[in-house]
Amino acid sequence: MTDLEQYLQTYFDFDQTELGKVAAFFKPEMLKKGDYYLRTGRSCNKLSFVQSGLLRVYVELEDREVTQWISTNGYFITDLSSLVFDKPSRWNIQALTDTAIYTIDKSDYNQLGRYIPKWPQTEKLFIAHCFTTLEDRVFSFLSMTAEQRYNILFESNRELFNQVPLQYIASMLGMTPETISRIRRKQLF
Amino acid sequence: MTDLEQYLQTYFDFDQTELGKVAAFFKPEMLKKGDYYLRTGRSCNKLSFVQSGLLRVYVELEDREVTQWISTNGYFITDLSSLVFDKPSRWNIQALTDTAIYTIDKSDYNQLGRYIPKWPQTEKLFIAHCFTTLEDRVFSFLSMTAEQRYNILFESNRELFNQVPLQYIASMLGMTPETISRIRRKQLF
DNA sequence: CGGCTCACTTGATCTAGATCAAGAAATCAG
DNA sequence: CTGATTTCTTGATCTAGATCAAGTGAGCCG
Secondary structure, eight states, X not given: OOHHHHHHHHHSOOOHHHHHHHHHHOEEEEEOTTOEEEOTTSXXXXXXXXXXXXXXXEEEOSSOEEEEEEEOTTOEEOOHHHHHHOOBOOOEEEESSOEEEXXXXXXXXXXXXXXXXXXXXXXXXXXXXXXXXXHHHHHHHHHOOHHHHHHHHHHHOHHHHHHSOHHHHHHHHTSOHHHHHHHHHHHTO | OOHHHHHHHHHSOOOHHHHHHHHHTOEEEEEOTTOEEEOTTSBOOEEXXXXXXXXXXXXXXXXXXXXXXXXXXXXXXXXXXXXXXXOBOSOEEEESSOEEEEEEEHHXXXXXXXXXXXXXXXXXXXXXXXXXXXXXXXXXXXXXXHHHHHHHHHHHOHHHHHHSOHHHHHHHHTSOHHHHHHHHHHHTO
């Protein structure tokens, strides 16, 4: 079983035949550090799976950048509103390190239902899962302090903190790098 | 065409026959002011459409309540993670006023695909739309001031501000009622 | 090895928005 | 209509976290 199949299996309830079929649509690709997977305004006609490396999802404002998310190995990456609704994509997605991904393009993606009968159900569960993740995130902004938000991310994704410049993590948590630095210091005692 | 069909049409690309079939599954219900549509911890085995009135989605913390969302007429309401994944629901949903809804129960909901061939596709688009709405909301917390968040909600949903106590709106925007009051005052000039 | 460039930390100060407290308005029940 | 309750406003004060400004240190490349 390939890495990709292995990971697909952790997300989706597929049997070996289905795994093989789905995985066959994904083509390996490499991004060099700094390469863009996607640019704001372009159409995102693909969905990818991160095998290794780091992809940062962000927007450029006039005076600063806002990081929305960082995808590490084992995550999928795309701009959903662009992929599904054909809208210009809202995010830039850039490789923070050399990154290995598997990519399925939109036309293949949209055909998956023909080959995998339970694809529509699977896809629904997948998007619903993404929805509830964001729901939690909204809730964290409504109800938690910076320190609490930091702790939750840290507990759930420790590796991230060794691999990614603090400023990006701070931005996706809605705080400054200085604040994270102070939270860390405080927690030493 | 009933109210419900009319609204379904604004969300979904159904023809008249499909509209009729889908609408037939929804049963009208009335909630009195203060009634609960759903309680934290219970299973949410239904999806509803708000015809009139107001439903507040919130969580009780030890020391306060956090309002996640308020559904007005024309919105759907459910706890998606509970409906789709059978988890205990995370939110309380309570009627702020007498409220008229149309409800489809989970077993019927899960059968829709049998009667409406394009239901799976439609459902996917619907959930994806909800996802991007939350994505915008997360982005608003990462990049905007209280005043900017207030303005966006106010522009997109003016009626809400006449109908709902300020404290609930404040909570769903992640600020206090006093802050909204001051933003308003400031904007008089 | 020494000089650059980033990333991170730390301190000093500032500020958006929270909290606390008191009135004023509006809404509601009898 | 009247008193009670809830909601909204306004002021005074406080604080979490931002901003600004120096350092410190760790890779990296010549």
